[in-house]
Amino acid sequence: MKTDDLITALVADRAAKPPKPKAAIMAAAAGGAVIAAVLFLSIIGFRNDIAAAVETYRFLFKFVVTLTLAASAIALALQVLRPEASPGRWLWGIAIAPGLLLLAVVAELVVMPSATWMPRLIGTNARVCLTVIPLLSIVPLTAFLWALRQGAPARPGLAGALAGLGAGGIAATLYASHCTDDSPLFVMTWYSLAIGLVTLVGYLAGKRWLAW
């Protein structure tokens, strides 16, 4: 096929205009979050003492971390879907949420006696945390990967990992309203593990499906 003929074919191909990738990401974030929230509320639900919990700093801080993570991952995903984007120092945005969490861990270690550290870190919900966060991530992750396929990320693995972080952040935000372990020590250990797992899945899926 000659290149001129190919051009003729491309010009004639106005069948389906693909969705704009930025709009696709926003739709994936909104749609993924709503579906995950419906699943969460109908199957798991809030913790029983949520009215009292919202008055504690530790409980509220979990949302600061998870929402910051989701927002920074989505913001970066909006960048990397352009082929010429070089996120460079913007990638440090991903470090904001873990950085905040680290400060909270230090504060926790300062104010709590050392004998309570391990019980707080182990908590009572570790297994639930490791199950629920990845499960709630499935729909948002799938939605983000679909949206990124409308884009042209230069680094498919990175784009997939950001999809995983964003999905993990959304899932962790929901799960945090169920979990009664509010210590930053618990969050640092188990939330990170659960979100890390989702990120790894996103990375591998990205390498496989986001190359173009």
Add this chain to the structure above:
Amino acid sequence: MGAVEEEWAVLMRAAMAGDEAAYRAFLTAVTPSIRATARRNLGRFGLGASEAEDVVQDTLLAIHLKRQTWDQDRPIGPWISAIARNKFIDLMRRRGRNAQVPIEDVAESLAAEDSDVTLDNYDVHRMLDNLNEKQRNVVRSLAIEGVSVRQTAERLNMTEGAIRVTLHRAVKALAMIYREQKK
């Protein structure tokens, strides 16, 4: 932004708004620059310019299928350059080589050589082999014989809508040909 790049951006904006003539002009205008860049890169790795057309066609297909990823407020040159570079790296990978390719500005590529080479040389023969018969008939009629959509529809006894759908699937299939060779 250079004058060349500005001109491409104007054409592409019109194309995105639905102007087919502008789209043809855009694709025709960028092709020599993409070709010149591809040749220079091939030369850098000691490969013949004969493979350049693979990169050119693969790049045009990606530009087409990913045209929505161009942010119309940003310069178009780096966008085209990034796609062309990605497709060159793909070609090298198909050859089993992991190429470190410098980021080059396609808009800066002079393509003077192009004017005196007959376009007959640029034929990627196997391109149509991977299409199914229906797709091949539509592409051959529309692209190679230059028959209009309406006449093609009459000739192949299909609706115009079906012709468009078949063409779109064919374009996607053409892009996949390169992807599958990589695996």
